[in-house]
Amino acid sequence: MNYNVNEKGYYGEFGGAYIPEMLYPNVEELRQQYLEIMASPEFQEEFQDLLREYVGRPTPLYFAKRLSEKYNTKIYLKREDLCHTGAHKVNNTIGQILMAQRLGKKRIIAETGAGQHGVATATVCALMGLECIVYMGAIDIERQAPNVARMKMLGATVVPATSGSKTLKDATNEAIRDWINNPTDTHYIIGSVVGPHPYPDMVARFQSVISEEITIQLEEKEGRTNPDFVVACVGGGSNAAGAYYHFLNKPEVGIIAVEAAGKGIHTGESAATSALGKTGIIHGSKTLLMQTDDGQITEPYSISAGLDYPGVGPMHAHLFTSGRGEFISVTDEKAMTAGLELSKLEGIIPAIETSHALAIFETRKFKKDDVVVVNLSGRGDKDLNTYIAYFNL
Amino acid sequence: MQRIQDKLQNNKKLLSIYFTAGYPSLEDTVPILESLQENGVDMVEIGLPFSDPLADGPTIQASGTQALKNGMTTTLLFEQLKDIRKTVSIPLIIMGYFNPVLQYGVENFCKKCQEIGIDGLILPDLPLAEYKEHYKPIFEKYGLSNTFLITPQTSEERIKQLDNASDGFIYMVSSASVTGSQSGFGNAQMDYFTRIKNMNLNNPQIVGFGISNTETFKAATTHAKGAIIGSAFIKILTEKGLNGISDFVKSIR
Ligand SMILES: Cc1ncc(COP(=O)(O)O)c(C=O)c1O
Numbered sequence: 001m002n003y004n005v006n007e008k009g010y011y012g013e014f015g016g017a018y019i020p021e022m023l024y025p026n027v028e029e030l031r032q033q034y035l036e037i038m039a040s041p042e043f044q045e046e047f048q049d050l051l052r053e054y055v056g057r058p059t060p061l062y063f064a065k066r067l068s069e070k071y072n073t074k075i076y077l078k079r080e081d082l083c084h085t086g087a088h089k090v091n092n093t094i095g096q097i098l099m100a101q102r103l104g105k106k107r108i109i110a111e112t113g114a115g116q117h118g119v120a121t122a123t124v125c126a127l128m129g130l131e132c133i134v135y136m137g138a139i140d141i142e143r144q145a146p147n148v149a150r151m152k153m154l155g156a157t158v159v160p161a162t163s164g165s166k167t168l169k170d171a172t173n174e175a176i177r178d179w180i181n182n183p184t185d186t187h188y189i190i191g192s193v194v195g196p197h198p199y200p201d202m203v204a205r206f207q208s209v210i211s212e213e214i215t216i217q218l219e220e221k222e223g224r225t226n227p228d229f230v231v232a233c234v235g236g237g238s239n240a241a242g243a244y245y246h247f248l249n250k251p252e253v254g255i256i257a258v259e260a261a262g263k264g265i266h267t268g269e270s271a272a273t274s275a276l277g278k279t280g281i282i283h284g285s286k287t288l289l290m291q292t293d294d295g296q297i298t299e300p301y302s303i304s305a306g307l308d309y310p311g312v313g314p315m316h317a318h319l320f321t322s323g324r325g326e327f328i329s330v331t332d333e334k335a336m337t338a339g340l341e342l343s344k345l346e347g348i349i350p351a352i353e354t355s356h357a358l359a360i361f362e363t364r365k366f367k368k369d370d371v372v373v374v375n376l377s378g379r380g381d382k383d384l385n386t387y388i389a390y391f392n393l
Numbered sequence: 394m395q396r397i398q399d400k401l402q403n404n405k406k407l408l409s410i411y412f413t414a415g416y417p418s419l420e421d422t423v424p425i426l427e428s429l430q431e432n433g434v435d436m437v438e439i440g441l442p443f444s445d446p447l448a449d450g451p452t453i454q455a456s457g458t459q460a461l462k463n464g465m466t467t468t469l470l471f472e473q474l475k476d477i478r479k480t481v482s483i484p485l486i487i488m489g490y491f492n493p494v495l496q497y498g499v500e501n502f503c504k505k506c507q508e509i510g511i512d513g514l515i516l517p518d519l520p521l522a523e524y525k526e527h528y529k530p531i532f533e534k535y536g537l538s539n540t541f542l543i544t545p546q547t548s549e550e551r552i553k554q555l556d557n558a559s560d561g562f563i564y565m566v567s568s569a570s571v572t573g574s575q576s577g578f579g580n581a582q583m584d585y586f587t588r589i590k591n592m593n594l595n596n597p598q599i600v601g602f603g604i605s606n607t608e609t610f611k612a613a614t615t616h617a618k619g620a621i622i623g624s625a626f627i628k629i630l631t632e633k634g635l636n637g638i639s640d641f642v643k644s645i646r
Contacts, residue, residue, distance in 0.1 A: 021543060021544055181569060294466045
């Protein structure tokens with residue numbers, strides 16, 4: 001089976017572009033051009049140069065000795081937390097800002113939940129001198145004040161989304177509405193492997209630098225290009241898509257996706273889409289999403305704002321239903337504990353999103369000589385207030 | 394579907410109204426439909442509310458949110474409409490987003506529409522390619538027209554494809570915008586209306602988005618077969634309730 005996108009924009013039965021006609025010209029323009037633009041040597045040169053000089057790539061593949069000893073297996077951490085702005089999100093925004101320039105766009109819009117993607121977008125807009133408007137749920141603006149301040153410092157306009165549940169999914173709706181209202185001069189930088197085709201594929205390709213580096217670094221350290229397992233947290237699924245990318249069609253590499261169970265899968269306060277979702281349409285893509293029997297999209301919950309999305313990207317929906325990926329969900333409590341543990345054992349404070357991926361070692365056992373790569377998608381600075389409140393620090 | 398065809402044969406300009414089912418109150422659906430017919434409206438789009446209506450502006454969004462809060466569901470809407478053909482004979486179209494239809498089951502949904510006497514569907518986020526590949530035979534089996542949207546940005550080639558896949562009318566979105574965000578029509582829009590008219594499409598065009606009063610209705614229908622009023626009508630319902638319907642409709646023509 002092929003786990004990449006097919007020529008019609010689908011991963012198995014998932015994907016496509018379920019968009020109103022008002023968006024068709026924009027999305028079609030991108031679809032027709034993205035592969036060609038990305039393949040051009042001139043684009044690649046600028047992209048690679050920025051990833052190296054500005055983002056700080058390659059990020060280390062760090063052998064976590066004490067964590068490995070504790071769980072009796074070989075754990076490597078792919079240090080995306082060391083990227084400029086503190087998470088993998090910037091790999092995608094660098095790629096998309098270069099894409100926007102080549103499409104002749106002057107105005108950039110984005111949605112954000114926790115604010116990480118908003119910050120990464122505001123950063124590249126500052127870098128390129130482009131106007132930047134970030135839509136953010138009114139509730140998230142209150143919850144994530146430091147990131148709102150960062151975006152403002154970087155020159156972006158932060159617009160509160162006040163419709164619906166006033167969180168990430170509504171911010172995404174608002175960004176899409178902005179794009180409908182500004183069809184010619186604007187590029188929409190989506191923050192994950194979600195949205196209509198070609199976004200999931202384009203974002204996955206920009207993030208695929210993660211697994212590309214893993215293969216090279218593992219060769220140096222272990223004399224092999226493939227790990228036994230690659231583990232990542234999944235909100236929309238962009239850090240996971242990047243970490244899996246070069247291993248998707250290598251069945252010998254186990255793919256483990258970690259979702260946020262919130263307070264528990266069946267508590268009504270969860271974001272475990274693979275367990276709770278059904279096939280439907282969200283933000284222009286056919287995928288698994290949390291919804292009522294009547295097809296109304298429901299509001300997820302997780303302590304981590306970055307995993308608080310009611311769907312997953314179509315690539316992940318396919319990995320789940322085909323059985324290619326192993327999906328595990330982790331509660332707030334287990335994630336917070338794992339975040340504290342990594343801080344104490346390795347001196348690395350992870351983002352709470354990432355803590356979910358780290359929490360699987362308590363229950364998911366590996367063999368002693370298994371090589372397990374965990375994508376350390378982001379650093380915990382943005383989450384200090386949540387850690388402080390949770391642990392009474 | 395035949396009811397739509399018959400209306401389109403009629404040589405007057407058609408006034409069509411969009412409203413959200415279950416708004417302002419859950420049980421208003423049928424009284425609103427009866428009142429619209431009584432006041433001479435030619436056709437109605439019944440909006441099936443959705444949690445994430447990404448082509449809609451604030452007015453229609455808010456009405457949908459309220460309708461869902463009131464308890465509107467697909468099943469309930471069908472229940473409310475089950476005897477509608479005893480009192481209402483103008484064409485009725487259900488307009489909504491694709492996900493609720495998908496969850497109900499596309500075939501079940503279409504079958505139910507036929508039983509009730511719904512004439513067609515407008516599902517703005519159901520793409521042309523998907524419709525042709527998977528759903529056209531189902532729509533046809535249950536006698537439902539399908540209406541596609543076009544915008545000022547739609548290429549001529551694509552307009553022809555959409556025209557070929559439509560049966561009934563083409564929904565001509567007046568400008569690059571979500572619903573309800575217009576205050577009048579300028580030269581660019583009039584040029585667009587003329588350009589489309591001159592394409593001599595198979596299906597007549599009905600203009601929607603930004604029609605709010607008699608001026609915009611007249612401007613839109615100079616070159617098109619009719620026009621659809623949505624947000625402006627919902628504002629009237631919000632402000633005056635069902636009592637506002639008669640004066641509003643009369644003020645348009
Ligand atoms: C550090 C970090 N990891 C993961 C995510 C989740 O996004 P995705 O699933 O697209 O990687 C976020 C989103 O904000 C994040 O900030």
